[in-house]
Amino acid sequence: MASIVAPATAAALAARYDQVRGVSETLCEPLEPEDFVVQSMPDVSPAKWHLAHVSWFFETFVLKPLGGYTAFDPAFEVLFNSYYNAVGEQFSRPDRGLLTRPTVREIFAYRAHVDDAMRRAFAAGRLDAATLEIVELGLHHEQQHQELLLMDLKHVFSRNPLDPIYRPRSPAPSAVPALGWQRFGDARVAIGAPAEGFAFDNERPDHDREVPAFRLADRPVTNGEYLEFIEDGAYRNPALWLSDGWSTVQDKGWRAPLYWSQRDGAWTEFTLHGREAIDPGAPVCHVSYYEADAFATWAGYRLPDEFEWETAARSGQPGDGFMDDGVFHPAMPERGQHFGQVWEWTRSAYHPYPGYRPAVGALGEYNGKFMVSQLVLRGGACVTPRDHIRASYRNFFYPHMRWQFGGIRLARDDGKEA
Amino acid sequence: MASIVAPATAAALAARYDQVRGVSETLCEPLEPEDFVVQSMPDVSPAKWHLAHVSWFFETFVLKPLGGYTAFDPAFEVLFNSYYNAVGEQFSRPDRGLLTRPTVREIFAYRAHVDDAMRRAFAAGRLDAATLEIVELGLHHEQQHQELLLMDLKHVFSRNPLDPIYRPRSPAPSAVPALGWQRFGDARVAIGAPAEGFAFDNERPDHDREVPAFRLADRPVTNGEYLEFIEDGAYRNPALWLSDGWSTVQDKGWRAPLYWSQRDGAWTEFTLHGREAIDPGAPVCHVSYYEADAFATWAGYRLPDEFEWETAARSGQPGDGFMDDGVFHPAMPERGQHFGQVWEWTRSAYHPYPGYRPAVGALGEYNGKFMVSQLVLRGGACVTPRDHIRASYRNFFYPHMRWQFGGIRLARDDGKEA
Amino acid sequence: MASIVAPATAAALAARYDQVRGVSETLCEPLEPEDFVVQSMPDVSPAKWHLAHVSWFFETFVLKPLGGYTAFDPAFEVLFNSYYNAVGEQFSRPDRGLLTRPTVREIFAYRAHVDDAMRRAFAAGRLDAATLEIVELGLHHEQQHQELLLMDLKHVFSRNPLDPIYRPRSPAPSAVPALGWQRFGDARVAIGAPAEGFAFDNERPDHDREVPAFRLADRPVTNGEYLEFIEDGAYRNPALWLSDGWSTVQDKGWRAPLYWSQRDGAWTEFTLHGREAIDPGAPVCHVSYYEADAFATWAGYRLPDEFEWETAARSGQPGDGFMDDGVFHPAMPERGQHFGQVWEWTRSAYHPYPGYRPAVGALGEYNGKFMVSQLVLRGGACVTPRDHIRASYRNFFYPHMRWQFGGIRLARDDGKEA
């Protein structure tokens, strides 16, 4: 791993450290202490676990190796280790919601303790180039957990019949934009992140691919289009579904995206702003890969693969539609904008790029060991920090998962009539 | 149901209302807001759920029928209904731990709202005799939930590797008393609660039973005796166990009572005072019926039935060893004392007494519908309010359950040599 | 255990051995080899397992202790041990249906091998009194497995959409008899089996009970009455059910007895004669304790306890309505007949009688270790050998179980108006 885009002086990284760590705490301002505790399914972690784990990361990979550091609480080494077997044992993941202690107040004290040590290390110039790289990784890691914190909180709140509101707003229905197609590919394309600058190891090594000509929709699928799919009986029609998808639909009783619910005939959607009417012009969100694939089949198209997506996205830049906007619910992006609002499912398996090598040591567990049975999503969503995303960024989830902000962008082979 | 032992004037009951309601809140003083939220297994309810549900009881069965009462929050009717189908729908029991809202603060406000309405009803003399009986039932109900709150909190804390402490103490090991036997029975004995005075419907109707002569141990089984049972290989010896018990031992991997754990060869026990060394002279606690029965088999004795227990206990009175002592962990009772410290498993199925009739209406669901597959425990424990217990009191749990404070008292047929 | 009613000479028992062993094989005549293999739920055993296990019983408890016996196959000691821990390991119960080998032919050879050795032992006069008692127990044991074989086969066939027929018949609908009540009790009654003559240990020791006056229906509940219960919405009305019963109804989606199915509005019942229309005048069968109890509640009555049942039945004798009739499906018994056709649920827990002692050694596992969480059924059914039953006979099942031929006989306290 090399330093960030502009050569990262320790000073710049120190400032960024303060900024990113501050965002995590700002996101928690609307929460009551009780909101930090609950784990509503095994995939979800309590908010206070996220706040502690990201601090554990700096403690474990920066402060302890540096020496002269006194751990806030030795028990935290196991308690807030997520999945790093090389570090040691981990507290059982599905039991994270059993821990009433440490309290939220204690975890904020833990954060302050780590922040204090980090700031002193920065000030004393004790962080060498290799360590600064780990700090930079730690900040991207914390940004990932900022998104997870919002995803998880939404899931927790959604299970409460009182429909708690994270942040209130007055919803304004969107206009429904026409669907257009853009032509890309028929080219040899540079894929992945170059060796210079920050990127996760799963984006490397960069390499060329031949990408045949294809067309990509100029906007994601809308709620209105998805409603047509529902009303056409899609959730009762096995012909549209992958075999695993159809089993899942039946086992789970799915009949709409996660967080949708039909009351007296009208569809509503649970959001971080509380329960709202479905906005037909907004992008559909919280669909599984199975649903995205079935929708594409129903519509007569297909999902893009991740190389097609990256080919199309290389021309643009992240704009609106990120966590920084403070909206936390997807709106329709600008026509032709590939970044933000909803993650877009691709039909690419999350596998290593040719010549991939995970990092050495515990940090090698960051990405590589998850490279089976998951699918790649691209582009970032309304709960992703804007400066966390890039064209080569690979997110990944299992095909049945829905609590991430995942949506659909259609593709087709070039030449096919729409 | 008739009024309490001394004729319960409304004034006396109003005073008792304040006392019992106050105890529930006093018990919560050591808790952090986070401690009120978690449900560590489906049998457990979060502390804030208990606090709300007992208030819901007064709201549903006293205040709403009285008229002129404005509900604190209409959603609570479903949210805090435990199992009264006649009242209406209930929020899913195993999901009680998903509710971060209402917050603890809001639930204390709910309690204040109900208390205020109850006090005004008392003051205005609006409660007739039948309603006063329901109030009295509601107070006994709240006392049951005080015990449950402590049982549940202990279970929640026990799942935390940090071993949280509810209330600190300095443990003082007990002397190990010799085991003696007392002779009872060979008589026609009055069983159950007479029609006058407060009792639960499951203690009625009172009736006579012939109880043959039997001998009952003059104290419960100790931890030290139970350790011998463990060290004799009891948890690996199917010959000692009921068939269901042996399956349970194997499925759950039991090798000691709940909350016991062996670290570096030494046995410790998680208590509401934190983790402590096993005290060989204290009564064994948190054993299932299966373990109690296997222990009795191993020891060459048997468990008493509930009529034997009641026969023996009729001569005494509840003394020490209750919640009121503020100890919350069992100590050895006085020789020949049958009440307090640990509930004592009997080998009696929890079935209706001859001529049993449940109350009419929703309150008929209080006890009668649980009369299958459970076993009776008698006598109260160190987490039971002293004035809640009596010789005819029937507690009941499934044979595999261990989180109640259940212990063992041995019995044998008369004439058998010890 | 003492010998059978008339002092069992070895010769009489030898004849009975041939008879009982022969019945087991006669029952299998309608089966194809494939029918012997399948285990349709963990409670069910394949027919060939039953045939082998009952032979294992004689091999293990008679022939091996006798000496000079060569086992048919040493592997059978584990394979066909049901639950005797004192004998040794047991092949996993829910996996009995995995065994394609030994084949049916081999198991019949195993039976012949055991029979041959038994007959030689009888002929040589090698069986002493204590061993003859075990032989007698083994024959009652085999009779229990004859009933199980039919119960299990019915369950296996019922899961096949082809509705296989064990034995064909032309059903003739019954007349629906009026319901009458008989008065019993108000007496001190001898309960249980006397020390002389064959009985299972769970029927002993015999003892007196005071049985208050009660009334017992003079016939079991009919299908027609049960249909009224269904059509009155009973399976949707929690007020009628024990709490565990209501959970079970919802979890399993019960809406009628086991083997009933509604096709185009008409109810049919799967029987050992294939699928038949419901006969309104026949006794309802294959109901759980929960359903029996809910039916009694709905009807305004209750179930008898086992002492009431035995009080009433002591006056009569087993007549028609047993396996020997070759009908294998319940018909309406004679008015006032308590034996045969359907087992009758009582509300008595299956617990030991006062002073109960299980047999010493492995045979002590026969009954005693099952004395928790089950309920007693009485009287025998159309799949029970007639000479296997008696007034003191205690059958037992868990309250959710339905594949035994269990029906309902109503009781009420004396004096209650019908």
Next chain:
Amino acid sequence: MASIVAPATAAALAARYDQVRGVSETLCEPLEPEDFVVQSMPDVSPAKWHLAHVSWFFETFVLKPLGGYTAFDPAFEVLFNSYYNAVGEQFSRPDRGLLTRPTVREIFAYRAHVDDAMRRAFAAGRLDAATLEIVELGLHHEQQHQELLLMDLKHVFSRNPLDPIYRPRSPAPSAVPALGWQRFGDARVAIGAPAEGFAFDNERPDHDREVPAFRLADRPVTNGEYLEFIEDGAYRNPALWLSDGWSTVQDKGWRAPLYWSQRDGAWTEFTLHGREAIDPGAPVCHVSYYEADAFATWAGYRLPDEFEWETAARSGQPGDGFMDDGVFHPAMPERGQHFGQVWEWTRSAYHPYPGYRPAVGALGEYNGKFMVSQLVLRGGACVTPRDHIRASYRNFFYPHMRWQFGGIRLARDDGKEA
């Protein structure tokens, strides 16, 4: 789909029909009727189900559309439909082992009925070109089920402590060959099956890929090598495993390949010849993708992707090591032989080739709907018919599956030192 390699006249296909159908029945010769019934896990089907289902295929897709055909039994349409939603309902897959009827004899009669109709249709020249293609597909389909039948039978037998033998043999340990590496790639390679000749739709369309230089082991991994991996503690070392793999190892308690078992220190393997000692020189078999990947990591190499495998295999032809040899257990193939003995895991997700279109109608369900979460295996195994396999053939299983005859061939990037 076009006709088979040499232009398939109806006559040639009729002969091949007889041959393939005959092989299915020959494979069943060693079976007892009981062996045809059991389903030892949901993935397994009973042998008689396989025999019926492949006949159902011809009945459903050839004979019924042809007209003038009388179904053997109309109930079979549902009973033996595997997963074709477009045809209609299917009998529940995990319940296939509940069906004792139709008997084996009836299913052979069903086969004869279908064969008779097929032969008459051939003889009468009633099969047009499109139908002949379906017949050809049906024969390849039956060959797939021949392999499944052997896989499933092995699994069923393996669950029996008697270690049944499908076919006896005297095992002769192999010599352990040295491992060599062959260089391939650095080329533009034709991948997939051309439009002419029989192939499954998942092998199409054929297309070119750039395949960088790589090296491929000249033989599969041996049992001896795999034993070193085990003895090095691999099943206890999370660092070697994909995250899902490590969870699976722990959940299932894996410590060796499926069918291996350690008795008194020595490893044995259950085979279709009964239980045998592990042969260190034979290819390791019945490993999951997780184990194959972990082994490659431990060895310092990787698995090939499917394009690399196909690149290497294009130069060769299927030789020995197939079902036709009658061995049914893998031996070491010739050096550099890529076909036969064990299927080889690749690290390629089973996804559609660019431009893939499933067949129209029900037969479109044959392959396409399984294209998620599975991985590709290549080359065929000792239970695969030789004329069923080709270089472009794509087999696919979920990463945790082990009951297929799956082994490991190592790859490495070119230039890496061995």
